[in-house]
Amino acid sequence: MTATEERPIGFGRMTRKEDARFVRGHGTYVDDVQLPGMLHAAVLRSPYAHARITSIDTSAAEAHPKVKAVITGQTLAGLKLAWMPTISYDTQAVLATDKVRFQGQEVAFVVAEDRYAARDALALIDVEYEPLPPVIDARRALDADAPVIRDDKENQTDNHIFDWSAGDKARTDEVFANADVVVAQDMLYPRVHPAPLETCGTVADMDPITGKLTVWSTTQAPHAHRTLYAMVAGIPEHKIRIISPDIGGGFGNKVGIYPGYVCAVVGSIVTGKPVKWMEDRSENLMSTSFARDYHMRGEIASTKDGKILGVRVDVIADHGAFNATAQPTGFPAGFFSVFTGSYDLAAAYCSVTGVYTNKAPGGVAYACSFRVTEAAYLVERMVDRLAAELAMDPAQLRMRNLLRPEQFPYQAKTGWEYDSGDYPRALALAMDMAHYDDLRREQAAKRELGELMGIGISFFTEAVGAGPRKHMDILGLGMADGAELRVHPTGKAVLRISVQTQGQGHETTFAQIVAEELGIPPDDIDVVHGDTDQTPFGLGTYGSRSTPVSGAAAAMVARKVRERAKIVASAMLEVSQDDLEWEKGRWFVRGDPDSGKTMTEIALAAHSNLELPEGVEGHLDATCVYNPPNLTYPFGAYICVVDVDPGTGQVKVRRFIAVDDCGIRINPMIVEGQIHGGLADGVGMALMQVIAFDEDGNCLGGSFMDYLLPTSMECPSWELGETVTPSPHHPIGAKGVGESATVGSPAAVVNAVVDALTPYGVRHVDMPLTPAAVWRAIQGRPLRTDLAIT
Amino acid sequence: MQITVTVNGEQYTRDVEPRLLLVHFLRDELRLTGTHWGCDTSNCGVCAVWLDGTPVKSCTVLAVMADGHEVRTVEGLANGAELDPVQQGFVACHGLQCGFCTPAMMMTARWLLDHDPDPSEQNIREAISGQVCRCTGYENIVRSIRWAAEHGSGAHPAETVPAREEVRA
Numbered sequence A: 001m002t003a004t005e006e007r008p009i010g011f012g013r014m015t016r017k018e019d020a021r022f023v024r025g026h027g028t029y030v031d032d033v034q035l036p037g038m039l040h041a042a043v044l045r046s047p048y049a050h051a052r053i054t055s056i057d058t059s060a061a062e063a064h065p066k067v068k069a070v071i072t073g074q075t076l077a078g079l080k081l082a083w084m085p086t087i088s089y090d091t092q093a094v095l096a097t098d099k100v101r102f103q104g105q106e107v108a109f110v111v112a113e114d115r116y117a118a119r120d121a122l123a124l125i126d127v128e129y130e131p132l133p134p135v136i137d138a139r140r141a142l143d144a145d146a147p148v149i150r151d152d153k154e155n156q157t158d159n160h161i162f163d164w165s166a167g168d169k170a171r172t173d174e175v176f177a178n179a180d181v182v183v184a185q186d187m188l189y190p191r192v193h194p195a196p197l198e199t200c201g202t203v204a205d206m207d208p209i210t211g212k213l214t215v216w217s218t219t220q221a222p223h224a225h226r227t228l229y230a231m232v233a234g235i236p237e238h239k240i241r242i243i244s245p246d247i248g249g250g251f252g253n254k255v256g257i258y259p260g261y262v263c264a265v266v267g268s269i270v271t272g273k274p275v276k277w278m279e280d281r282s283e284n285l286m287s288t289s290f291a292r293d294y295h296m297r298g299e300i301a302s303t304k305d306g307k308i309l310g311v312r313v314d315v316i317a318d319h320g321a322f323n324a325t326a327q328p329t330g331f332p333a334g335f336f337s338v339f340t341g342s343y344d345l346a347a348a349y350c351s352v353t354g355v356y357t358n359k360a361p362g363g364v365a366y367a368c369s370f371r372v373t374e375a376a377y378l379v380e381r382m383v384d385r386l387a388a389e390l391a392m393d394p395a396q397l398r399m400r401n402l403l404r405p406e407q408f409p410y411q412a413k414t415g416w417e418y419d420s421g422d423y424p425r426a427l428a429l430a431m432d433m434a435h436y437d438d439l440r441r442e443q444a445a446k447r448e449l450g451e452l453m454g455i456g457i458s459f460f461t462e463a464v465g466a467g468p469r470k471h472m473d474i475l476g477l478g479m480a481d482g483a484e485l486r487v488h489p490t491g492k493a494v495l496r497i498s499v500q501t502q503g504q505g506h507e508t509t510f511a512q513i514v515a516e517e518l519g520i521p522p523d524d525i526d527v528v529h530g531d532t533d534q535t536p537f538g539l540g541t542y543g544s545r546s547t548p549v550s551g552a553a554a555a556m557v558a559r560k561v562r563e564r565a566k567i568v569a570s571a572m573l574e575v576s577q578d579d580l581e582w583e584k585g586r587w588f589v590r591g592d593p594d595s596g597k598t599m600t601e602i603a604l605a606a607h608s609n610l611e612l613p614e615g616v617e618g619h620l621d622a623t624c625v626y627n628p629p630n631l632t633y634p635f636g637a638y639i640c641v642v643d644v645d646p647g648t649g650q651v652k653v654r655r656f657i658a659v660d661d662c663g664i665r666i667n668p669m670i671v672e673g674q675i676h677g678g679l680a681d682g683v684g685m686a687l688m689q690v691i692a693f694d695e696d697g698n699c700l701g702g703s704f705m706d707y708l709l710p711t712s713m714e715c716p717s718w719e720l721g722e723t724v725t726p727s728p729h730h731p732i733g734a735k736g737v738g739e740s741a742t743v744g745s746p747a748a749v750v751n752a753v754v755d756a757l758t759p760y761g762v763r764h765v766d767m768p769l770t771p772a773a774v775w776r777a778i779q780g781r782p783l784r785t786d787l788a789i790t
Numbered sequence B: 001m002q003i004t005v006t007v008n009g010e011q012y013t014r015d016v017e018p019r020l021l022l023v024h025f026l027r028d029e030l031r032l033t034g035t036h037w038g039c040d041t042s043n044c045g046v047c048a049v050w051l052d053g054t055p056v057k058s059c060t061v062l063a064v065m066a067d068g069h070e071v072r073t074v075e076g077l078a079n080g081a082e083l084d085p086v087q088q089g090f091v092a093c094h095g096l097q098c099g100f101c102t103p104a105m106m107m108t109a110r111w112l113l114d115h116d117p118d119p120s121e122q123n124i125r126e127a128i129s130g131q132v133c134r135c136t137g138y139e140n141i142v143r144s145i146r147w148a149a150e151h152g153s154g155a156h157p158a159e160t161v162p163a164r165e166e167v168r169a
Helices: A059-063 A073-078 A115-122 A169-177 A222-233 A259-271 A281-287 A336-340 A372-390 A394-401 A423-434 A436-448 A506-518 A546-573 A599-606 A668-687 A740-756 A771-778 B022-029 B085-092 B102-115 B121-127 B139-150
Strands: A039-045 A051-057 A067-072 A083-085 A091-093 A106-112 A126-131 A160-167 A181-192 A201-206 A213-217 A240-243 A275-278 A290-302 A308-318 A347-355 A452-461 A481-487 A493-497 A525-528 A580-583 A586-589 A592-598 A622-626 A635-644 A651-661 A719-722 B002-007 B010-015 B048-051 B054-057 B070-072
Touching: A039 A115, A039 A259, A039 A281, A051 A106, A059 A067, A067 A073, A067 A115, A067 A259, A073 A259, A083 A222, A106 A115, A106 A259, A160 A169, A160 A336, A169 A290, A169 A308, A169 A347, A181 A372, A201 A259, A213 A222, A213 A259, A222 A240, A222 A259, A259 A275, A290 A372, A308 A336, A308 A372, A336 A347, A336 A372, A372 A394, A372 A452, A372 A740, A394 A423, A394 A452, A423 A436, A423 A452, A423 A635, A423 A651, A423 A719, A436 A452, A452 A740, A481 A546, A481 A599, A493 A506, A493 A546, A506 A525, A506 A546, A546 A580, A546 A586, A546 A592, A546 A599, A546 A622, A592 A599, A635 A740, A651 A668, A651 A740, A668 A719, A668 A740, A668 B139, B010 B022, B022 B048, B048 B102, B054 B102, B085 B102, B085 B139, B102 B121, B102 B139, B121 B139
Parallel strands: A039 A275, A213 A240, A308 A347, A493 A525, A651 A719, B002 B070
Antiparallel strands: A039 A106, A051 A126, A067 A106, A083 A091, A160 A347, A181 A290, A201 A213, A201 A275, A290 A308, A452 A635, A481 A493, A481 A622, A580 A586, A586 A592, A635 A651, B002 B010, B048 B054, B048 B070
């Protein structure tokens, strides 16, 4: 087979292998799993944000002819499962026993013959509540008279979770004290929800004879789930098999273990039958991992001619009722300390205080690279605030302060070592593509006519691909990933990986990685993933870590195979290994290119009776575990152009230019698709998405009628550009890209809208920039977007 | 109650609860799981199928309303082993990632092309505006549908990869 751009043997554009089943409607998502005798479950949830449970009567539900089991917190308490550990070393109620702590919290679990009957039975459960005053505003959570939410925890006398800081405070204070210009801005990155179109769910099947538990689950981290189930439920880990089949989008929403999953397992044990539980949309939006909810006060210091000196930020982080945030141990604010962004600063400091509120738990989900989203938004808004203060063009201000290529590897003031970058080149390309100067001229002309046009820029640097495992673990599980590669006698291969796809196209790109290393066509390589019984251990797909960690593992295991092939080839050719040279797909004798053996020939010989050197086993199969030496640091320059209707506050995104540098691109088609999706995410968060609450803690974003997602009408045709700065430490020079656009784009949109509103003296508007929020900003009466308070 | 529904040309007679949704009838009763469910409120559109030749959101249609009517789902889109040009276009132009919205998007796309064989980008965007995709940012869905319009009877998608539109520094 000859390689072409469309059918590369290695990196390049190629259509996806997984599409064959999806376009025929033959994907297998969790809700498509149908087992003999399977029962269906539903969860009863709290209508209150904060209330004491005085009684639960399940007798009427149990009497329903189709109901097989009703499980309450009390049932679980008997099994020591009423509470479960979270990934942030807190505890979370599986089913409430004492109090409910957010609206939508799990109270009871019904298992019935069909999904309609399970729902019917929920209405038959009688729960008596004694409502308590809720804590809704994170900024009031630490008030002396605030009700204590977590009175279940010993020694917890307030709603404080943690204080965390990064950077040199004294040095930063000194830089700020001596700066010509200091600008401060309060800003909220509101609570949003990833809202994958497939909600979360599970099918749990405990085999009463073998004691083996098989769980089909919407999980981005099947291996970590297996270990956690073993730890939580006490089931031996070898008796647990987690299958993460086709996943209808994850975006971080499917990292954690939800109470419904645990209840389904218990339901299967209790009934002896497989139990399916699938959330409905409201349950998904109201109870599963939200993201953001950072109340930030940023400050930026500079000289009067625009040399940025320092950035300082204080954060109140709303973690909801249980600290169920998924992030590495020791990083309670994730990687937020990368808020120094893409600039060469003299000093930087941040402090973050995490608090409990009567809202759903979670906190880090949604394509955010462990809070890099909040960090990028903060610094990019602050740079624009500074530009306005200095009356400088925001592009010029950035160009002046961006890190220079010769400064890499760059030691950031908060401890990160940026691996590689050429930032000015990316910004220059974006400005070129946008025809930036023409846009500014058009804007000036429109302003003369009273029309509102805005141009927004953001330049982001991400830190993605956790580990290294020495510094990063989740509940003690180091963030390294395994890979196994088998090469069959006929030269076809099977790659088994620890991460799994939720749409990122692993079955294609991981085959391409092996193809690039071995010269076998990608179509001859099957990628197995998403089944803990069939794949090596690893931490899963989130935080843009698949390519940086597992992709590296795939490359390294292929190189091991290549080295084994070299030994076999030397035996076949009867020459020393030192005389062999590699070209893609074959080993040949140096100086005699016609004498060589292809991988197919070598694979067959490796399984034959060919005599191999002493100590060399046959076959070519290999395994490896990849522990990344550093994170990868993708970056990009984004420019957004908006038109704002001054009468209605409606924002129209006219153009969006995105230049991304994620190092080497394995399959550019897939990379571009990832960026397109992230840009739509960013537009959605900037303009319409928010999970807000009223003063009683009622969730105001509990359906797609209230929680708005961008459609084809709100999204422009994206204009993409690329630069390529390989990661020096990654085996193939690649960096993560799955979240880049989600991280980088919201600031560009907000900067554009604020730029449009400059004639009104507007300096900041909190997301989402709904028509109401923009119109209120124009009127000089900003709207608080996270609460139903005006 | 007993209903008879023709799905993808085949007649099915089943006893169903009057409140059973069409989406659950297709998925749970007929095991045609290519049609998905996503929101309950007719907002996301991953459940779109054809009812008597018109796209409907099957989460807000009762199965009994389809009694005596014709339904077409993604499983009925291909002509045997030969993919519909819309299906080919989605493969060729990377019009899907997780695949969850894809069947419904393709059903709407097929309907659009049957009524407007040469739609503008704007017409395509309007046609799919009642359906949500969380992965693609819509760009490649629009391109996929244009591809299908341009390849009515279809080249094999593997032979066609969309022109590179990126700018490189």
